[in-house]
Amino acid sequence: MGDRLSNKVALITGAAGGIGSEMARLFASEGAAVVVADIHQAGAESVAEAITRGGGKALAVAVDISSAARVEAMFRRTSEVFGGLDILVNNAIELAGDGPIVGLEEAAWDRTVDVCLKGPFLCTRGAIPRMQARGGGSIVTISSVNALAAFGETAYTAAKGGLISMMRLVAADYGHLGIRSNIICPGTIETETSMRYWRSHPAGFARLQEMYPMGRIGKPREVAHCALFLASDESSFVTGSVQVVDGGLLAGRPFED
Ligand SMILES: NC(=O)c1ccc[n+]([C@@H]2O[C@H](COP(=O)([O-])OP(=O)(O)OC[C@H]3O[C@@H](n4cnc5c(N)ncnc54)[C@H](O)[C@@H]3O)[C@@H](O)[C@H]2O)c1
Structure with missing residues (x-):
């Protein structure tokens, strides 16, 4: 156990699995009290229970981040149990039948953008006054390399691009309150969900890995x-930044003949 987040309360959306659950475990191991927030209640409870069993502090909260009322209830519960908020990680996503723009259903666009862009808007709007009450805070938003280059998925790409613009504005608007806002753009990450797909597409998976330097x-x-790093005080002068975590994907590959 470390102490890089000791005495901090961190709320992570979409923390029942994938990258979110890994952040929840890591933050708890560094001393944070972690709110494991997810639409999948049983999954959130199992992540929170495992953290608690291991000696950490965690609370599972069931939430649909696209609902303003549910997001407010999530923050009220966080305050009741942990007394405030220092760190927000905007991580949850839903990919609702996305694809190229022609043929993309309006309902699929709406649901994807509701969860991937409106959700972080609602969570950030609720978090800032609570962080202000504690004298500052750190917001980390998980975007994607899809926001910076064309890799497919129209609604997801639009939402992830919008997140960069919105969360840099948050850095500019609330820096004077000691509230920082940074963005991470991951490349492809080996999660249960992504590997379920790639295991049944082995040739595509080999080509995908070759794209990565x-x-x-x-x-x-x-x-x-x-x-x-971005959540902790180690990054105390880092705000408005976009951190690419992509194994060099966006750096490109030299031409080989
Ligand atoms: N896995 C990758 O390859 C990859 C690549 C680039 C960016 N990312 C980004 O990383 C983040 C995490 O991705 P992941 O692959 O771990 O995702 P995941 O699909 O494994 O997890 C997403 C979580 O969000 C939850 N969720 C869905 N809708 C919700 C809602 N309305 N309210 C609350 N929770 C909801 C799901 O239940 C799930 O636990 C996302 O922002 C994603 O865009 C992932």
Whole structure:
């Protein structure tokens, strides 16, 4: 156990699995009291229970981050149990039948953008006054390399691009309150969800890994460590930044003939 987040309360959305659960475990191991917030209640409870069993502090909260009322209830519960908020990680996503723009259903666009962009708006709006009451805070938003180059998925790409603009504005608007806002853009990460797909597409998975200068995709812990740095006081003068965690994907690959 470390102490890089001791006495901090951290709320992580979408923390029932994937990168979110890895951040929850890592933050708790560094001393944070962690709110494991997810639409999947049983998953959130199992992550929170494992943290508590291991000697950490955690609270599971069931929430749909696209609902303003549910988001407010989540913050009220956080304050009741842990007394305030220092760190928010905007991480939850839903990919609702996305794809190229022609043929993309309006309902699929709406749901994806509601969870991936409106959700972080609602969570950030609720978090800032609570952080202000504690004299400052850190907001870490998980965007994607999809926001910076074309990799497919129209609604997701639009939402992830919008997140960079919105969360840099938050850095500019609330820096004077000691509230920092930074963005992480991961490349492909080996989560249960992504690997379920790639296991049934082995040829595509081999080509995908070749796109990465490091010859492999990333691990959830490699994103979680970047989030830990941005959440902790070690990054006290870092705000409005966009951190790429992509094994060199966006750096490109030299031409080989
Ligand atoms: N895995 C990757 O390859 C990859 C690549 C780039 C960026 N990212 C980003 O990293 C973050 C985490 O991705 P992941 O792969 O771990 O995702 P994941 O699908 O494994 O987890 C997302 C979590 O969000 C929860 N969720 C869905 N809708 C919700 C809602 N309305 N309210 C609350 N919770 C909800 C789900 O239950 C799930 O636990 C996302 O922001 C994603 O865009 C992931």
